[in-house]
Amino acid sequence: MDFIGLNFLKVSGTGNDFIVVINLKNEYNHDWPDLARIICRRHLSVGADGLVVLGKSKKADARMRIFNPDGSEAEMCGNAARCSARVLAEEGLSSALRRQSYGASVTSDVKMETLSGIITAQVKGSNVKIKMTNPKNFRDEIHVKIGNEDYKGSFINTGVPHAVFFVEDIDKIDLLKIGRKIRYDEQFKPAGTNVNFVQVLSKDSISIRTYERGVEDETYACGTGAVASGVIAYRKGLLKSRRIIVLTRGGKLTVELEDVNGEIKDVYLESPVEIVYSAKYIGEKNV
Numbered sequence: 001m002d003f004i005g006l007n008f009l010k011v012s013g014t015g016n017d018f019i020v021v022i023n024l025k026n027e028y029n030h031d032w033p034d035l036a037r038i039i040c041r042r043h044l045s046v047g048a049d050g051l052v053v054l055g056k057s058k059k060a061d062a063r064m065r066i067f068n069p070d071g072s073e074a075e076m077c078g079n080a081a082r083c084s085a086r087v088l089a090e091e092g093l094s095s096a097l098r099r100q101s102y103g104a105s106v107t108s109d110v111k112m113e114t115l116s117g118i119i120t121a122q123v124k125g126s127n128v129k130i131k132m133t134n135p136k137n138f139r140d141e142i143h144v145k146i147g148n149e150d151y152k153g154s155f156i157n158t159g160v161p162h163a164v165f166f167v168e169d170i171d172k173i174d175l176l177k178i179g180r181k182i183r184y185d186e187q188f189k190p191a192g193t194n195v196n197f198v199q200v201l202s203k204d205s206i207s208i209r210t211y212e213r214g215v216e217d218e219t220y221a222c223g224t225g226a227v228a229s230g231v232i233a234y235r236k237g238l239l240k241s242r243r244i245i246v247l248t249r250g251g252k253l254t255v256e257l258e259d260v261n262g263e264i265k266d267v268y269l270e271s272p273v274e275i276v277y278s279a280k281y282i283g284e285k286n287v
Contacts, residue, residue, distance in 0.1 A: 015250015068214025078223020179211025
C-alpha cells in the first residue's frame with residue numbers, strides 16, 4: 001500500500017470529479033482498487049467519485065481504467081472519459097494533437113480504450129465531446145416492487161447498465177433509499193444497475209438525478225446516465241429533439257443522437273471539463 005510520491009490530477013466534469021493518474025510509461029504498479037478505496041474518501045482524503053488510471057494502449061492514445069470508491073472497476077464512465085480526454089490533450093499525449101499549450105486553448109482528437117470499447121473525443125479548450133458506444137440491451141418496461149409501490153421504468157446499457165424512471169418532480173424522490181433498493185434488485189444481478197430518476201422539462205430538455213453503483217450514493221452528474229435518460233426519453237416520444245439538454249446537480253450536459261429507422265446510434269455527450277489541480281500523494285495515517 002505504498003502510494004507515496006504518486007502524481008495525480010483532480011479533474012471535474014459537470015461536478016462529477018475524478019482523480020486521474022497518468023501511467024503511460026508503466027511508472028506506477030499499484031493495487032489500484034486499494035488506492036481507490038483510500039484516496040476517493042470524502043473529507044478523509046483527496047475525495048472523488050472515482051480513480052482513473054490512464055495506461056498504455058496498443059489500440060488508442062491510452063487505456064482508461066475506472067475504479068469506483070468501493071474499489072470495483074467500472075466498464076465505462078462518460079464523464080471520466082471526458083475528463084481523461086482533456087488531460088491527454090492538455091498534456092500533449094494525444095496522437096492527434098493540433099495545438100499544444102497547457103492551460104491555454106488546446107484542440108485535439110483523442111482515442112481511448114475502455115472495457116466497453118474504443119471511445120473517441122474532441123477537445124476544444126475546456127469543452128469535451130465524446131462519442132459513446134451505441135446503446136444496447138434496451139428493455140422497454142421493467143418493474144421494481146418496493147413496499148407497496150411498483151416502480152415502472154426502462155433499462156438500457158450505455159457502456160454500463162442503467163435503469164430509468166420518469167417522475168413529475170425529482171426533488172421529491174428519496175434517491176438514496178429507493179435508488180439503493182433498485183440498484184440491488186434481483187433482476188439486475190449479479191452486476192447491479194445505476195438508477196436514474198428523470199423529469200421532462202420541455203421538448204428538448206430533461207432534469208435527472210442518478211444513484212451510481214460503486215459510488216453507492218447520488219453523484220452531481222453521470223454521463224452514461226445522462227445518455228441513458230436522454231435516449232429512453234426520446235424513444236418514448238417524450239422528447240422531440242435529437243439534441244437534448246440534460247440538467248444535473250452539477251450543471252448541464254448535452255446529448256446528441258441519430259435515429260436511423262428507429263435504431264439509436266452515433267450518440268455524443270458534451271460539456272466543459274475543468275482541471276482543478278495537480279498534486280503529489282504524500283500518504284495518510286491510519287489507512
